[in-house]
Amino acid sequence: MKFLTIILxxxxxxxxxxxxxxxxxxxQKELKKENIFINTKASxxxxxxxxxxSKIFVNKINxxxxxxxxxxxxxxxxxxxxxxxxxxxxxxxxxxxxLTYSILTPFNVDIKGSSNFATIKGFxxxxxxxxxxxxxxxxxxxxxxxxxxxxxxxxxxQKF
Amino acid sequence: MHKSFKLFLISITTFSxxxxxxxIINFLFLQxxxxxxxxxxxxxxxxxxxxxxxxxxxxxxxxxxxxxKPKIKIETLQGVKLKAIFENGDNSFIIIEDKKDIFLNxxxxxxxxxxxxxxxxxxxxxxxxxxxxxKFSQTKLNIPxxxxxxxxxxxxxxxxxxxxxxxxxxNPSKIWKNISIxxxxxxxxxxxxxxxSIFDKLGLKKGDYIIEVNNKKLxxxxxxxxxxxxxxxxxxxxxxxxxNNQIKELNYEIY
Numbered sequence: 001m002k003f004l005t006i007i008l009x010x011x012x013x014x015x016x017x018x019x020x021x022x023x024x025x026x027x028q029k030e031l032k033k034e035n036i037f038i039n040t041k042a043s044x045x046x047x048x049x050x051x052x053x054s055k056i057f058v059n060k061i062n063x064x065x066x067x068x069x070x071x072x073x074x075x076x077x078x079x080x081x082x083x084x085x086x087x088x089x090x091x092x093x094x095x096x097x098x099l100t101y102s103i104l105t106p107f108n109v110d111i112k113g114s115s116n117f118a119t120i121k122g123f124x125x126x127x128x129x130x131x132x133x134x135x136x137x138x139x140x141x142x143x144x145x146x147x148x149x150x151x152x153x154x155x156x157x158q159k160f
Numbered sequence: 161m162h163k164s165f166k167l168f169l170i171s172i173t174t175f176s177x178x179x180x181x182x183x184i185i186n187f188l189f190l191q192x193x194x195x196x197x198x199x200x201x202x203x204x205x206x207x208x209x210x211x212x213x214x215x216x217x218x219x220x221x222x223x224x225x226x227x228x229k230p231k232i233k234i235e236t237l238q239g240v241k242l243k244a245i246f247e248n249g250d251n252s253f254i255i256i257e258d259k260k261d262i263f264l265n266x267x268x269x270x271x272x273x274x275x276x277x278x279x280x281x282x283x284x285x286x287x288x289x290x291x292x293x294x295k296f297s298q299t300k301l302n303i304p305x306x307x308x309x310x311x312x313x314x315x316x317x318x319x320x321x322x323x324x325x326x327x328x329x330x331n332p333s334k335i336w337k338n339i340s341i342x343x344x345x346x347x348x349x350x351x352x353x354x355x356x357s358i359f360d361k362l363g364l365k366k367g368d369y370i371i372e373v374n375n376k377k378l379x380x381x382x383x384x385x386x387x388x389x390x391x392x393x394x395x396x397x398x399x400x401x402x403x404n405n406q407i408k409e410l411n412y413e414i415y
Contacts, residue, residue, distance in 0.1 A: 005171055009174035013175045023190060025192065026189070029195055032195055142336075
């Protein structure tokens with residue numbers, strides 16, 4: 001019982017007392033090295049980190065504006081919810097995008113979302129360092145020229 | 161001691177340990193302040209001043225209140241390039257280049273030279289009761305000979321409507337149906353231009369390299385994207401291209 005209390009208290013304490021904002025600022029510092037900037041207003045509560053009105057800059061270009069980002073770091077199950085992403089190209093708008101990471105699939109991050117141009121489904125393979133995002137029911141012809149296609153449909157693949 | 165109180169004490173101790181642990185990590189490794197990118201909208205208006213539009217819009221051109229003494233000899237001011245003129249009575253201003261671009265309002269001083277008059281083609285300064293003039297033509301003389309030797313004369317401006325530009329911006333697929341551009345080691349190369357398309361009419365040809373747009377060099381995708389984003393703000397577009405190893409300039413006015 002004693003041991004269980006220690007483990008449980010330790011786990012809850014790690015989540016509650018996590019310096020979420022400072023961890024995000026550290027992420028900003030790392031992204032800066034890649035010339036990626038996130039201009040945003042960060043705030044946190046006991047469980048979540050919230051980023052409001054985020055502007056994403058890549059190589060000094062404002063590529064996207066995100067109304068709200070909610071990061072829930074529960075250590076064994078982590079989730080990032082992005083809402084209302086406006087991409088500065090051809091009026092592309094992603095209504096919501098969810099990234100989930102579970103300890104049950106330690107090398108996989110699931111991606112799900114919906115937009116005004118397609119239904120988004122994909123994954124990030126952390127072991128092989130690649131990602132594949134399917135844009136199902138794709139309506140926007142412009143994007144098609146930037147994508148590859150297989151049996152499932154159009155997809156975007158990237159190694160990192 | 162009661163068992164549950166014991167467990168409570170254990171929890172508190174564990175929490176304290178976690179707080180201490182996070183505190184150490186925070187103190188040693190984490191960034192304390194946010195990092196953001198200080199961006200600003202580039203104001204490239206000085207490329208876009210159309211003098212004819214400005215003059216036409218003023219039904220009654222104001223007379224310049226500055227009185228120039230008739231017998232004063234006007235000398236040429238050396239070492240300064242005149243880049244643009246905005247003639248609007250007392251609100252006139254000019255843009256000169258002296259290592260960097262400098263805005264000067266009427267009656268403002270620069271290195272002791274007071275801007276006293278702005279005309280259609282020149283600006284007149286005064287210093288120690290002497291008058292000095294800079295003209296647009298001086299700018300052309302100052303162009304380095306290395307590039308001017310390869311340059312062909314600037315072509316007669318072609319006009320593009322703002323509506324056409326808006327149509328292409330709102331529907332980028334329309335652009336890529338009519339023109340294909342690749343980025344290779346030499347720069348941005350046009351590899352396809354659809355016959356009869358707007359790009360064909362504007363004089364762009366397969367094999368051309370786009371070097372500059374409105375005096376902004378195209379080196380990275382970032383440069384190209386910034387031009388694409390700002391293109392509807394321009395009143396004039398100047399494209400410098402390299403064709404058959406010769407530099408050529410294409411000028412378009414947007415109406």
